[in-house]
Amino acid sequence: FLKKLSLYLSGPVFLVSGLYWSVYWKEYLLFSNAQDYGLKDPIFGRDVSFYMFKLSFVNILLNILLVTLILMFVFLCIYYLIRGGVAFVERLFSIHRPVKVHLGVLLSIIILILTAKLYTGRFGLLFSEHRVLYGASYTDVYARLPVMNIMIVVGLATALGVLVMINVRKPLLLLLPVGVFIVLYFVGLGVYPGLLQNFKVTPNELELESPFIKHHIKFTREGFDLERIKAKPFEPEGSLTAEDIEKNLPTIKNIRLWDEEPLLKTYSQLQQIRTYYRFVDVDNDRYVINGRYRQVMLSPRELSYEDLPGKSWINEKLVYTHGIGLAMGPVSGITREGLPEFYIKDIPPVSSVGLKVTRPEIYYGENTNEYVIARTKVKEFSYPTKEGNVYTHYEGKGGVVLNSFFKRLLFAAKFGSLKIVLSSDITRESRIIYYRNILERAQRLAPFLAYD
Incomplete structure (x- = not known):
């Protein structure tokens, strides 16, 4: 029975383990494709590529081995206890020799892996955060590191002791290295570094x-590649003239006067137009305007789902699917009233320069992350006017076409909504658009990059 049970359980266990550890594919790729950087750390003398590409995967591998072996050890203890390999006879603890050898070797390997984790843990001292610096400090190098080295020796001795104790009838002798290890852990890594820091270093x-x-x-x-920068003294000479200003007029006109935060508030007050629109932030960009290269500040008018009128699934997913247009102006433009000058404003977008917005609908942005379904039987709200609302249909190629019942069923499960399956407004041409936040979208497209 136990053999069959272990056989039946092994499949799901390995499947779950594989799915869990598969998320570390990036670390494996970095490890397997590591190249030397050519710069060694001053504490351990290892190339920095070891810390950038290899150390993380080594720690993951040790964790996998440790968890696997501990689970195996626990399972075997239960197994041998049921089968009689481990028994209590007249208040005495009895272990059959083959069982003792099996469990002893396994326990020794577990201790070796713990010791290996302690060895790689030394390198973590280079990532320590302190009040005055980031990296290994005096206390780390002269207190924690020596103690960790001693603990590694004790760990090796303990692993060897477990193997020796297989043939010795005094297993209590193992308590000696274990006790030393525990004392070193709490005193050597906890108390001693604190005393050294307070009474010598500070x-x-x-x-x-x-x-x-x-x-x-x-x-x-x-790390920031600042070594290539050469500092040179700059002493301004001469005087500024009207002729100098005239020669550099394009540069002067592109000097930014507006600050993003107050400009964002002004855009919101003047150009939000409806309560369910939001300007999230202001960005800088450059365009050729009337034949001149100009720096501008702009902000897209995104839809705020928290402020939609008449909240319902149809409104949130089928009707209100996108924001509309943007507010844009020169970085140094000011009106007589002291307000920012606009190149593009209002709904629908009106341009006072050569730029034209031909598709003002905004389906992706920084404030947007709700899934929507476009090209349905329901008209999509585009923007309000005095005469009434204007509606549109999605003309892009984004999203996934819901051209089968199976796809609708999968997305219903993903988003937890049976309406995706049951709604009669969804057709075979409908597209479900999700991951609409541009940062999350970029992270999913290129998960191997680090984002600010």
């Missing part, structure tokens, strides 16, 4: 931490 912080601060500065400059 009173002489500048002197003792100076070498480590230099490491911090050096590797910060290297």
Whole structure:
């Protein structure tokens, strides 16, 4: 029975484990394609590529092995207890020799992996955060690191001791290295570094931490590629004339005067137009306007789903599907009233320069992340006018075409809404548009990049 049970359980266990650990594919690719950087850290003397590409995957691998072996050890203990390999006879603890060998070897391997994790944990000292620096400090190098090295030796001795104890009838001797390990962990890594920091380092912080601060500065400059920058003194000479200004007029006209935060508030007050629209932030861009290259500030008018009138599934998913237009003006343009000058404004967008907005609908943005379904039997709200609302249909190629019942069923399960399956307004030409937040969209398209 137990053999059949273990066989039946092994499949789901390995499947779940595979799905769980498969998320670390990026770390594996970095590990397997690592290249030397050519710069070594000053503490361990390893190339920095080890920390950038390899260390993370090594730790993941050790965690996988540790979790797997611990689960295996627990399962075997239960298995042998049921089968009689481990028994209590007249208040005495009895283990058959084959069982003792099996469990002893497995326990020794577990201790070795824990020791290996302790070994790689030393490299984590280079990522320590302190009040005055980021990286290994005096206390890390002269207190925590020596203690960790001693603990590694104790861990190896404990693993060896487990193997020796297989043939010895005094397993309590194992408590000695285990006790030393526990004491070192709490005293050596907890109490001792604190005492050293408070009574030696803090009173002489500048002197003792100076070498480590230099490491911090050096590797910060290297990380941001600042080593190539050469500082040169600049002494302005001469005087500014009207002729100089005239020669550099295009540059002067592109000097930004508006600040993003107050400009965003002004755009919201003057150009939001309806309560269910939002300007999320203001960006800088450049366009050729009337034959001149001009720097502009602009903000798209996105839809705010929290402020929609008459909330319902049809309104939120089929009718109100997009924002509309934008507000845009020069970085230095000011009206007589002290307000920002507009190149493009209003709904529908009106341009006072050569730029034209031919498709003002905004389906993707920074404030938008609700899924919507376009090209349905329901007209999509485009924008309001004095005469009434104007409606449109999605003309883009984004989204997934819902041309089968199976697709509708899958998306109904994904978004937790049976209406995707049951709605008669959805046709075979309808498209479901999701992951509409541009940052999340970029992260899903290129998950191997780091984003600000």
